[in-house]
Amino acid sequence: MSFLFKYKDALLIFISILFYFLFAYFLERSEFYYLIFLWFSLFSTFYLLIKSKTISFSTLVGISVVFRLIFLFAIPNLSQDFYRFIWDGRMILEGFNPYLSLPETYIQQGLNPIAEASELYAGMGEMNGSHFTNYPPINQLCFLIAAFFSSKSIFGAVIVFKLILILADIGILYFGKKLLEKLQLPIKNIFWYILNPFIIIEMTGNLHFEPVMLFFLIWGLYKLQQQKWIIAAILIACSVSVKLIPLLFLPLFFQWFVKNDKTFFLGFKKLIAFYAIIIGTIILLFIPFYATELIENYSNSVGLWFRNFEFNASFYSLFREIGYLFRGYNEIAIIGKITPILTILFLIIITFFRKNKTKIQLITALLFGLCFYYFTATTVHPWYIATPLILSVFTKYKFPIVWSLMVILSYQAYLNTPWQENLWFVFLEYLIVFGFLIYEIKKVYLTKTVI
Template sequence: MSFLKKQQYLIFVFGSIVLYFLFAYFLERTSFYPLCFLWFTLFGCFFILMKNNQISFTNLVGIAIIFRLIFLFATPNLSQDFYRFIWDGRMILEGLNPYLSLPETFIQQNNYPIAQAEELYAGMGDLNGSHYTNYPPLNQLCFLIAAFFSSKSIFGAAIVLRLIIILADVGILYFGKRLLERLQLPIKNIFWYILNPFIIIEMTGNLHFEPVMLFFLMAGMYTLYQQKWIWSAILIAYSISVKLIPLLFLPLFFQWFVRLQTQEDSKTLSWYDFKVKPKNLLKLTAFYTIVFITVIVLFLPFYSSSLIENYFNSVGLWFGNFEFNASFYYIFREIGYLFRGYNEIAIIGKITPTLTILFLIILTFFRKNTSMVQLFTVMLFGLCFYYFTATTVHPWYLATPIILSIFTKYKFPILWSLVIILSYQAYANIPWQENLWFVSVEYILVFSYLIYEIRKNTKNKVHI
């Protein structure tokens, strides 16, 4: 009887397997209410498994891998991006630079440079096919690997991409666990990421490459903790070369290299608190130099006179053209409507990155982050500030806040990963259209819990 009681969690494991199978092979993105039912039920099972202290670490790892393998032969049903991944990879395999051409140009000219070009273009959609690729070079390497092993099958290429993402998650598990051990934090925290249905569905299921970026980031943070800062710089550069997001974290490493005059228990700092030594500044400068040189070297195989213009034009579109699942931006937009009578995205899209830079400067010089936990905390808040003010917040963006949060006292990204499914209500409408009531519910819940955690941790003297 005692044995049966200990194994009750298997009911939720098998239930999750069935739900993941239904999600992977039978769900359509436009079916919003079935989507929500599966999503919230899976999260319910997830929370029950996380709260069960009878499950061993090894069993949880096995469960997480099984959940991912369910998606192995599934076609992503919540995102079309993987078609562009396959297009870019096959372009490189054919010796063509994916940064210099538009898929729609080839299709309009009835020129098909790669296998299944028409199918890939139809899959990625006109919007994706009409813009230059903005995926950095190590991300392109992943696409090339898929093209190498499956140059004529979209299905086969998707399997290769999925295996890369699963392996990256295994790497995150390895470095995340080791770092948690070194920081004397509960190693079970890693499962807030590894076992999270959001991560399994959006990354493994829908082939978003945040896990590859986060693998290099976790490896970089682990080597930084070991004082192997040269290797850390290289690994963080690799992370940036998968996704650009870790660029935001670079200023926050300042205090790791530049010591403080005092170690008083204060969360705020002034300029006279810093103990600036030439040796430390040299090390910090070398760290940044290695990061940027490594990123530049990785881009060199794709270099041409128009690469920089095409790339930054494509990245800039996210600030000045696209709107999705935003929070404060939508408030600013409504204010703009009241006073100007039209959408102010061209102006607001330039202001919000500036606000992010200012906030990162404040975190860098006026908040104490000399320990690894403090560093993870300011990384979390710096990134979330950017997302809270951004014009576009796609669901898969949350992978980074989730992994950062497991090293902190803050768990609002976990709640966010639950309620962000409300943003998919936009795809239930034909044509696509957001219902801002759903977006409002999402962010009211997130901000309410964030405020609660800040007040609780401030009371307990936990530094933001």
């Protein structure tokens, strides 16, 4: 019987390697039904590997790395953002400030400030090339590292990016396991993130830098659990300096400091110092790029996500259709301003009216605070789900795992040229996600478990 189980494990690993190879080297983004087949097949083998009683922790670590290495020499096939990453990195290497210029300006003037400028601009697309970069300083450092090692080869830069992301995921594995041990949770939970096909494909495969952000975030949460809050603040600032999204979490640390300390005054004093270190570190990291135009360019670029972009939205799609019904045109300019306000109100409510004193309660609050923002946002790209996914590892909620499975339905938009969403696919995605979320909340409520 033991031999049969080991044989089944080996077969699952072989099938996964085969399907990852097909995904990496023989798939186009427009081949939606082929994409769906590979995606759901990989999730099936992933689930069976996680649930296997005979496969060891170290073996799961090994195959997690092997699955990522399959993508090492593959050009991303589901995203073109990496062309802008390469552009920004090479601009810094040549002494330019990437926050102050538009790629399209150079191309329109027939200038080539960096190697392969035309190829990079064509790859990133006109929409990306016509906006100022919105990638924070540590993300830019990753771009610079790739430019340093491969200043004239797109393929070489892609390999450097992938190695950085694989190392970041290994770091998440290391500190995530240690945090699970501290919280007395099963260490195998970390594989819901590390071995997840969504993470392997969207991050290592398609070069989204959420793993670098999450590496600093998980390391920071681990240090916070050790009561080393100054180091934690620096690490969380580094996380924000990769992607801005952890800024949403800052209010939720209130109870961790104020209610867990001996006196309100001492806890509040630590909280203010915690915030000051985070904000100060972020400012310090931006200083090398400082210019009078920086704040305006950067804020305009970030603002586009609220004013212009629409993709894979849940409640926003519903609000938009209601707006069309009553006003006859897209209400994104109004709704895009309201949803951040709703998110702030929700964060205030769970900051002051929900128990967030223990680390599991805190991480659960981070999870729901972020998911509320994504549920009301105008744009939810698939790779955004990486953050809810890693947070869920440390809670009793597993709906982000279901979301990581169903988010692939958003790629149906690329069946059309130019791309166009079929809202029935979006509806199906969120129907399943919300259905599972309601089921989990109901289960927690019925068992009267406060987490």
